[in-house]
Amino acid sequence: MSTQPKLIRFNQNVVSKYQIYNSIFMTLPFDSISKTVVLLPLFYETCKKGFENGENPTTIVETFFKKYQGRRNHQSQINLLFRFIQYIERQVVLFDAVEDAAFPIVHNMEGIGTLRSLKENAEADHKKQLLQQYLEAFKVRIVLTAHPTQFYPGTVLGIITDLAEAIKHDNLSEINSLLAQLGKTPFFKDKKPTPYDEAVNLTWYLKNVFYHSFGSIYDYVQQNIFDDAEIDNSIINIGFWPGGDRDGNPFVTPQITLDVAKKLKESIIKNYIKDVKYLRRRLTFRGIRERIITLNHQLHNTLLNRDEDNQITLLEFRNELKTIRQILISQHQSLYVDKLTMLINRTTLFGYHFASLDIRQDSRVHDEMFSALVNELQANKSDIFPDNYFDLPLKEQLKLLSGIKGTVDGIEFKDELAINITETIKAMKSIQEQNGEIACNRYIISNNQTTLNVLQLFAMLKIVAFGDDLTADVVPLFETVTDLQASANVMEDLYTDKNYRAHLEQRGNKQTIMLGFSDGTKDGGYLMANWAIFKAKEALTQLSRNYGIDVIFFDGRGGPPARGGGKTHQFYASLGPTIEDKEIQLTIQGQTISSNFGTLESSQYNMEQLISSGISNRLNDKNQAMSSDNKKVMDHLAELSYKAYVNFKNHPKFLPYLERMSTLKYYAKTNIGSRPSKRGKSTKLIFEDLRAIPFVGSWSQLKQNVPGFFGVGTALKYYEDKNEFEKVRSLYNDSKFFKTLVENSMMSLSKSFFDLTKYMADDDEFGEFWKIIYAEYETSKRLLLKLTNSEELMENEPVGKASIDVRESIVLPLLTIQQYALKKIQELEKAEVRNEKDIAVYEKIVMRSLFGNINASRNSA
Structure with missing residues (x-):
């Protein structure tokens, strides 16, 4: 019997099954669920038709209330919105479970x-x-x-796993019980x-x-x-x-x-x-x-x-x-x-470690910690650092750090920063003794800008716990476009330093370098971030080969394309011979863990794809280096895109728009992560302090996905206007790397839905700014379709597109409710007398729907 096409398998085993089990879910005898079950499909239709007719979220919600809830009081209407949110969250889990169950069939x-x-x-x-x-x-x-x-929560993960297993075997009574459990689990x-x-x-x-x-x-x-x-x-x-x-x-x-x-x-x-x-x-x-x-x-x-x-x-x-x-x-x-x-x-x-625990800290914090450590050592008459250390020329400081001798043993530190760094390094050593060296043998310096950043940590590791037998790697993380461009100079300083070089020889002549996609995209836009990393890897590969060092690249890639994610194995298969590929290392986070590695089948399949992407190129030797003509075009596209993105980022309304029109400020309030949503302590929103996740996530909640495409359309239009579009088409046809970037950007565009926020075009303060985003979206979409000879986005990935379409339809009411609540908050804040009680209620709606959207967005951009 011949195997049916993948899309048919998906529709039969995922979409149809989801509809069947969702109808079972709707018949469960929960308190007050019967009204929710009857009204949610009506609300979905009201949303769908409303957006098709150009209505805004406020009109859509109020039309629904008027038509179906006219006799209900305001409190009853608010309660219904909360119930919709709870119900939709669970529909997403059900879809997750159905998709997981069908994975080996699809x-x-x-x-x-x-x-x-x-x-x-x-x-x-x-x-x-x-x-x-x-x-x-x-x-x-x-x-x-x-x-x-x-x-x-772990309880919900357990339900998803058990539900997928029950769905796999069509065990209706078990499915019934698990859906009931799901309905009652917070x-x-x-x-x-x-x-x-x-x-x-x-x-x-x-x-x-x-x-x-x-x-x-x-x-x-x-x-x-x-x-x-x-x-x-x-x-x-x-x-x-x-x-x-x-x-x-x-x-x-x-x-x-x-x-x-x-x-x-x-x-x-x-x-x-x-x-x-x-x-x-x-x-x-x-x-x-x-x-x-x-x-x-x-x-x-x-x-x-x-x-x-x-x-x-x-x-x-x-x-x-x-x-x-x-x-x-x-x-x-x-x-x-x-x-x-x-x-x-x-x-x-x-081993006895299960997973290798990485230590990571920002270089600016290290600098403060290092200063605190040196000051306390000097106060204790230690001879590790001379009294005039901070007055020495940079070259002298670097020489002293790389050849450091001595130990801090016996010194009782009082400064909190000095205590923190010494205890952290001692913890690394202790973990190695308990669980094996691999259990904790890397210290990553994020926001690494200089050679000094690396050697400060190198010296601290030695004098605090390791001495000359440093059984840990110092891993610089280059993130911004500027830092990526300077990375080869930093590494050459280190490779030519005899003491650091001796350390590398002790570590098998291997150097791990981390490159950050998320902050690169936030800093320089989609094309420039990806191209800057590609060029940095080429330069670092050449440099490392010249010095006889095996460089290992560790990629900080998020789930969505806007943070370096997307089709990861295609990305690695596209890099070519000028980039070292003896190891693949990448971060996996959030929805990427559950969607790509959440089940036995999906984790095995996706891990095998990663292994194959790294090995097959070398076996077949088919992946050619990019030609010099194509490199020129890629360079120019990245530069054009970068200028467009930087101008956009510097727009006076950029930060106010994110602060007042998006969900940015609510990220800190949703109890989903232990980490604060921004780095600095300032109450004012500063771009540099913004973390990549709430930054990208806020655009995603608006269904605008700016970091995944902004500047791409402008760059392509330059070549169209000059009648040189064939140059870009040649790059697309010849370069797997550029092709992967294009496909991932199209994924970001396909998850955008500007009808949701079209009402902002009429806003007195932000209307023109919204139109800038929309115009770039339209240009990017038109020209990417032209470039790929496609009729619609993600034409070549019908199953991925179908999965996104179902998820987008499930969360459409959730997004509508969120925008309705945001608009209400804006109106209440402008009122002469602020009604704090009502503001608090609508803020809770925003946060609950934000939480639902985050969990819903297995493949959100």
Whole structure:
């Protein structure tokens, strides 16, 4: 029987099933739900027709009230809006679960980009040995962050998982019960989560998804590509930011870092105990059963940290498993040896750390911490730094920092900043001793601008805890367009410094460099941010190769295209030979965790796509470097786009518009993340202090998605006006990199819906500003369609488009309610007498619908 097209599979297994289960959801006997169920479809139709007729959200909501709720009082109408919000949130969860259940049916789990496809193609081309060589050196690291682009409580995550499983097996009674549970389970938190809460929330994915899916990938590679031989490379691993990422988060303390590391170790040992218990039931043979029972006891003692003599180190645990495997092979006909090998493989992947905890802090904070540390050392008559250190020329300071000697041991610090940095570095060392070096061996400096930023941290790591045996990497993070352009100079300073170079030799001549897409986009717009990173990577690759250093790029990519996300594996497959690609490292956050890695199937499929994107280029050698003519066009497009974006950003109404017309200020009030929504302490809104997530998220809530397209239309129009559009078309046809950028920008455009905010065109203060955004949207859309010879956006991705369309239709009433509430707040704030009580109610509506939209936007731009 032939397989049906992907879109038909999606419509049958996702859209149709969602409609069936949604109708079941609507019949559940909740208090007051019956009215909501009857009225919500009517409200959706009122919204849909209202926008088609050019009406604004206020008119749409008031028309609905007049027609269907005319006899209800104001309070009753407000209550109904809250019930709509609660109901729509749950519809989104239901759609998530249906989509998750259908994932292996909609996607070809053995098709292009999977490991099976990679192996079969390599065998057909007689390149299996070459594939093995690449896999022995290649790594993919996904780094889970707590950035609040989605925050389902753990209870809701559990329901989504169970619901997907029940839907997969069409278990109607179970589905009924779970939908009822969903209806009664709270979605929002009464108080902000702590960084530790965020870490616990994400360990859910580690324990329930990654442990199994990553294990399966590794098992497949070992069995089918290496023919059961042991691989001297973990290939895939996980990084972890909650509890380690201090950048702009004053709530992350050294103690929280230690607590999170402890939680990670406990979580992985619990998973090992489950597997050992399974083996205990199966390996009931003489000479083995006793060993398994002993292992079980030792793991329990290690977990509970009791009876030190009867605990077990990771090395002892692995060696014992390998000994048992040998006995099984030699004495018991290899019975259940595959199950034992699977456990050994998991110890290779996850050790006693489960995920590597990264430490991150802003360079400006480090500078203050470093000054505090030096001042206290000088006050204590330490000879580590001379009294005139801060008066020395920069060159002398750098020389002193790189060749630093001495220790801060025995000095009792009093300054809070000095205490914080010393305790944080000591925590790193302590975690390495408890959980293994890989458990916490990277310190990332965000907003890295200079060589001094790197060497200050390098020196502090040495004198506080590590001495000359520095078992940690210093990772500069270049974010703004200016910093990206200066990055090669900074790294050359470091590569030519004999002491830093000696450190790199100790670390295997590897240097990790992080590049930030989110802040780059915020700073320079979509095209310039992506192109500036591409050029920085090229320059850093060339430089590193010249100095014999293996550079590893770690990409801070968000979920949506506006923050460097979009089709991630296509992005990595498009980079070409001028950019080092021995490892792929990227951040995964918020809705990207749940949508791309939330289930066993989706995480396995998307991880395999990432591995394949990095390996297949090298196997096939098909991805050519960009030609010099195409580079000139790309340079020019980026420059034109940058000018357009910077002019827009400098518009006097830019910040007031975000502050007063968007949901920006409400991000800080939704209890979805532990981190403040801006960096500085100023009460006034300052662009530099704005975090990328609320910045991009606010445009997303307005359905304007500015960071994903602004400037693209202006740049393309220049070539159209000059009758040189063929140059851009040639770039699009020849460059996979540019093609990926175009497709991701089209995704941002397809999620924009300007009818929602068209009313702003008539606003006395912001009307002209809104028209600037809309004009750029129209130009970008028209010219991207022209460039790609498409009739509509995302024409080549019908399933992605269909998924977005269903989600957009589910949340249309939510967005309408949000805009209605924002408009009401504006009116109430302009009134002669402020009604604080009513303002508070409408603010609550904005926040609740904001929360709903965040969770709804698995693929929001």
